[in-house]
Amino acid sequence: MNLIIDIGNTVAKVAVFNPEGSIIDILYCSNKSLDHLCEICRKYPIKRGIIATVIDLTEEVERKLKSLSIPMIWLDHTTPLPITILYKTPQTLGYDRVAGIVGAYTEFPNTNILVIDAGTAITYDFIDDKGQFHGGNISPGIRMRLQALHSLTGRLPLVDPDGEIKALGQTTEEAIRAGVFKGVEFEMLGYVERMSIQYPNLLVFLTGGNDFSFETKLKSSIFADRFLVIKGLNRILNYNKWDE
Ligand SMILES: Nc1ncnc2c1ncn2[C@@H]1O[C@H](COP(=O)(O)OP(=O)(O)O)[C@@H](O)[C@H]1O
Ligand SMILES: CC(C)(COP(=O)(O)O)[C@@H](O)C(=O)NCCC(=O)O
Numbered sequence: 001m002n003l004i005i006d007i008g009n010t011v012a013k014v015a016v017f018n019p020e021g022s023i024i025d026i027l028y029c030s031n032k033s034l035d036h037l038c039e040i041c042r043k044y045p046i047k048r049g050i051i052a053t054v055i056d057l058t059e060e061v062e063r064k065l066k067s068l069s070i071p072m073i074w075l076d077h078t079t080p081l082p083i084t085i086l087y088k089t090p091q092t093l094g095y096d097r098v099a100g101i102v103g104a105y106t107e108f109p110n111t112n113i114l115v116i117d118a119g120t121a122i123t124y125d126f127i128d129d130k131g132q133f134h135g136g137n138i139s140p141g142i143r144m145r146l147q148a149l150h151s152l153t154g155r156l157p158l159v160d161p162d163g164e165i166k167a168l169g170q171t172t173e174e175a176i177r178a179g180v181f182k183g184v185e186f187e188m189l190g191y192v193e194r195m196s197i198q199y200p201n202l203l204v205f206l207t208g209g210n211d212f213s214f215e216t217k218l219k220s221s222i223f224a225d226r227f228l229v230i231k232g233l234n235r236i237l238n239y240n241k242w243d244e
C-alpha cells in the first residue's frame with residue numbers, strides 16, 4: 001500500500017492507495033499536527049510513501065514524518081516526474097499544482113488540460129498534449145475573499161460561505177456572498193471559455209476542497225475530482241519505484 005500526504009495551507013490530506021491505484025482510505029488532518037497519521041499507518045500495511053507540502057512543516061509534523069519506518073519521497077523540484085515542467089521557477093512551484101497536473105494527465109494522457117484547484121487559493125494550471133506543464137495562475141480562494149472583504153474594510157462583516165447565492169444580493173450578507181461566489185464562477189468560466197478557443201479539445205478538471213455547483217452550460221465539460229492531487233502524488237510515487 002502507498003501512503004500519500006498532501007499538506008495544504010488549510011488542511012492536510014492523508015490517503016492510502018492499493019497497488020492497483022485505488023483509494024482505500026483518506027483522512028483530513030490538521031496541517032499543524034497530522035493528527036490521523038499514526039492511526040492510518042497502524043491500520044494498513046504501508047510499503048512506501050510520498051509527501052507534498054506547500055507550507056513550512058511544524059516540528060510536530062516533521063517529527064511524526066521522520067518517525068515513519070517506511071521509505072518516503074519528499075516531493076521537491078528534483079523529483080523525477082512523468083511530465084515536463086516548463087515553469088521558469090520550478091523551485092518555487094507549488095507541489096500540489098504539480099501533483100494535480102500529473103493526476104489529470106495520467107487520467108487523460110496526450111490531451112490539453114486545464115486543472116482548476118479551488119482550495120485556500122484557486123490555481124489554474126495548463127498542461128499540453130505533449131505532457132508539458134506551461135504554468136498557470138494563482139487567485140484568492142473563497143474563504144480568503146470573504147476574509148479579505150471583512151479584514152480590509154471598515155464595516156463589512158465576515159460572511160459564512162454557506163448560504164443562498166443570489167444573482168444580485170439584496171442584503172449586505174447576500175451581496176458579499178454573491179460577489180465572492182459569482183466572482184469565482186465567472187473567473188473560472190472565463191478561463192475555460194478563453195482557453196477552449198485556443199485549445200478546442202481542452203479538458204477541464206475541477207478539484208480542491210471548495211464545493212461548487214455550476215449553473216451554466218460549461219458544467220458538462222468540467223470533470224470534478226476532489227482527489228486529483230492525491231492521485232497525482234500516487235502516480236509520482238509509483239513513477240519513482242526503486243524496489244523493482
Ligand atoms: N474539511 C475541510 N477542512 C478545511 N477546509 C475545507 C474542508 N472542506 C472544505 N473546505 C474548504 O476548502 C478549502 C480548503 O481546500 P483544500 O483544497 O482542501 O485545502 P488546501 O488549500 O489546504 O489544499 C478551505 O478554505 C475551505 O473553504
Ligand atoms: C498556490 C498555492 C498557495 C496553492 O496552495 P493551496 O491553496 O492548495 O493550499 C500553492 O500551490 C503554493 O504555495 N504555490 C507556490 C507558488 C507557485 O506555485 O508558483
Ligand SMILES: [K+]
Nearest residue numbers: 008096117119
Ligand atoms: K490544494
